[in-house]
Amino acid sequence: MSVASIQPTAPEPIIGTAGIPAINLDRVGKNFRLDARREVKAVSDVSMNVGKGAFVAILGPSGCGKSTILRMIASLDEPTKGTLSVLGTTPADCAANHRMGIAFQDHALLPWLTIFDNVALPYRLAHLKADPGRVAQLIDLVGLAGFEKARPKQLSGGMRQRAAIARALLLNPDVLLLDEPFGALDAVTRRQMNVELQRIWSEQRTTTLLVTHSVDEAVFLADRVIVMSGRPGHIIREVAIPFERPRHPDVMRTVEFHHLVNELTEALHPTEGTGAP
Template structure:
């Protein structure tokens, strides 16, 4: 059996503030297998982005253990084992699409940057926009540039922090479909943070439901949906049953007392 891409054991994190310590995560246990699409969902402040940041070595756990591709998060970060997509595209306005995507390749000094850039532009359906600047693109197109940049050095793991949260529903639906197709084509492992129950169900192989702070995992739901799926699946009884279980888990989570 292959080792998990991410393995967390009894993971806790406490932030020290001027007023009092704030426990963001409490006793988190989780495994993410290669090729999984795992979504973290929970109320605002539940620690789902914090957990993603611990995986990325942007925050450090107070106790417990976590490995990413068998390494510590720091080792995984130094070896560029993952790509990270933030809530906002965070593109450089003076760089064209192709130069924004190529930035990690410049920093890393990788060979054949033009070939890699072209491949990833095609992967996110932005062929013909190579010379455009961020201000010439829609919000959805900017986020696709951000995804292409995260994939530019071909990491096996893609971490995504609510990348479509600021977009309108029509654009979000389109990007959800494109992301699912990209995941199917590349075979990447994806960890995705969202507030949206339909988005979590539509995209995921597994959904991690988290409680309000301190963030605990209160349910892990395997969706069992086909790998290739259209937006129409959201009207099926199977989809609605999974969404109901997520909703009930979120309700139950609010009854936790620390």
């Protein structure tokens, strides 16, 4: 399906030449103040690039600082150290220009709006005239056709996440940020949503950063997986995922897929099952 390109009004082209990555982190650190004397290091010395049109997954156990990295990229937190740029500018600039789409573990749908109005919300926030055709197209793309007039409470958890993803894609964002979007779903629904997201992404090819603790999810969806470890959060491994796109769910049954999953699981828990110190 071709999705009409509706770019938010941008005063000047923010995306520079191919030399500038969509997301760039240079020795980024983040400390959180607990009280007057104590500070906790959430992220330390993280450098990474996400190229334009790439799908990168950050994989790690809970508390490893992966969500903190995503929140800094999303302009929701400020780095304490290092520099961070999105589309060659600051995250705050990107947010103000409506260039980022985001979906969290909380669907963050507004309970008083219909699914249609929830998906159309970014138009309002960006002072853009709503294009009902585009909204309907995205609702169709995420498989929610027929539920436009429903309210969030009438939908299942998986359907709410679909609506949240449709909303994130509405303005054709230059960067799509996904923070455990399927973290609250059951295993079956989660796998199904991964297949759906892969299909949607293969059609849109939006630069995407996914934060997850599921190895399967990261390997199935991403071009590159960055593995993090906690206290303080830092990168321990980067693995390129070679599968062709669009990826068929059968990929998950191949030996190569399992090999990658094992390798990444091993990277996450180095001593597990080996008996090594």
